[in-house]
Amino acid sequence: MTDDTASDDTGPEATGPENTGPENTGPENAGPESTTPAEPAPGAAPDQPTRAGFVALIGEPNAGKSTLLNQMVGAKVSIVTHKVQTTRARIRGIAMHGPAQIVFVDTPGIFRPRRRLDRSMVAAAWGGASDADIVLLLIEAHRGVTDGVQGIMGQLAQLPKATPVALIINKIDRVKAETLLALSQQLNEAFPFTETFMISAERGHGCQQLRGWLAKTLPESPWLYPEDQIADLPMRMIAAEITREKLTLRLHEEIPYQLTVETEAWEEKTDGSARIEQVVYVARQGHKGIVLGKGGETIKAVGQASRVELEEFMGRRVHLFLQVRVRENWENEAERYDEIGLNYRDGDDRSK
Numbered sequence: 001m002t003d004d005t006a007s008d009d010t011g012p013e014a015t016g017p018e019n020t021g022p023e024n025t026g027p028e029n030a031g032p033e034s035t036t037p038a039e040p041a042p043g044a045a046p047d048q049p050t051r052a053g054f055v056a057l058i059g060e061p062n063a064g065k066s067t068l069l070n071q072m073v074g075a076k077v078s079i080v081t082h083k084v085q086t087t088r089a090r091i092r093g094i095a096m097h098g099p100a101q102i103v104f105v106d107t108p109g110i111f112r113p114r115r116r117l118d119r120s121m122v123a124a125a126w127g128g129a130s131d132a133d134i135v136l137l138l139i140e141a142h143r144g145v146t147d148g149v150q151g152i153m154g155q156l157a158q159l160p161k162a163t164p165v166a167l168i169i170n171k172i173d174r175v176k177a178e179t180l181l182a183l184s185q186q187l188n189e190a191f192p193f194t195e196t197f198m199i200s201a202e203r204g205h206g207c208q209q210l211r212g213w214l215a216k217t218l219p220e221s222p223w224l225y226p227e228d229q230i231a232d233l234p235m236r237m238i239a240a241e242i243t244r245e246k247l248t249l250r251l252h253e254e255i256p257y258q259l260t261v262e263t264e265a266w267e268e269k270t271d272g273s274a275r276i277e278q279v280v281y282v283a284r285q286g287h288k289g290i291v292l293g294k295g296g297e298t299i300k301a302v303g304q305a306s307r308v309e310l311e312e313f314m315g316r317r318v319h320l321f322l323q324v325r326v327r328e329n330w331e332n333e334a335e336r337y338d339e340i341g342l343n344y345r346d347g348d349d350r351s352k
């Protein structure tokens, strides 16, 4: 182990042959919370056509997009913290509802970009929206029509006319019913929303109705992802996001937005555990020391916290290995954007 590698895995390293047996539990068998494809709902008419498509979640930072996604998909596919702009990648979660496959695109918060990376996030958010079959605009009930919301509403007019756009008023647990009705009326006068839902993403209120509406509104189509691919599709990404969340919480304001985590290797062990190798990329040499901490204590604590959460999430043992590498000018390397799911091209930026 070099000084930039950490693992809190104190158990004996498994040395058995590569595990390829059919009994091997893949990341798709990630425990009760994982994204699990459902059979067509009991009672669904056998001749009902399958439906599928992309649903984009649009909203100001902190509106509750990740919370709603987790609620819909039933798995922790993106990270919820109190910080804004925690969502770096276009993480997709897939929900099955009867014969419908609902593919969620969790866009980064839409906000005024300052740096190039920020601009790519905005472009990705709007790109996700215009490619989507359905757009959901999330508003925070207690904040009402902010400047940011007004800005986003102005942009909605640029979407293809046929795209259904639903207004989702979230955090209804924070306001009175009269406030909600007035807000809904005000917003519906400003834009012709196809439908309005009032929900609490955190508590799950209204989410079942929303899911039902999405399922019946998506176009008739074969499923976009084969059933056996659905569950493990985002696992590496989820694992990387869990570690990035632990880093963010540990490093506070220091450098969280200038680092990224990638899962480089994932090996299933014959004893049912998983060996996961991840790399934390930092933008500057100086940041490496901060992430490692004195005597490697920071990265060790991060690794430990991440491993505990991964084990809880996956329902089995995890051996987690973290490395820290410097990738200078990461933020300006256009080719990196594709890898984290951001496709930025000059001219794409619709935020101005």
Ligand SMILES: Nc1nc2c(ncn2[C@@H]2O[C@H](COP(=O)(O)OP(=O)(O)OP(=O)(O)O)[C@@H](O)[C@H]2O)c(=O)[nH]1
Pocket (backbone or CB within 6 Å): 059, 060, 061, 062, 063, 064, 065, 066, 067, 068, 079, 080, 081, 082, 083, 084, 085, 086, 087, 107, 108, 109, 110, 170, 171, 172, 173, 174, 199, 200, 201, 202, 203
């Ligand atoms: N009271 C209340 N809080 C909620 C609700 N939904 C989400 N929150 C909280 O709002 C905060 C932001 O939620 P996120 O899901 O991270 O928001 P986001 O839109 O994904 O944020 P970004 O990733 O920054 O774009 C978190 O603290 C959530 O717990 C809700 O229905 N009621």
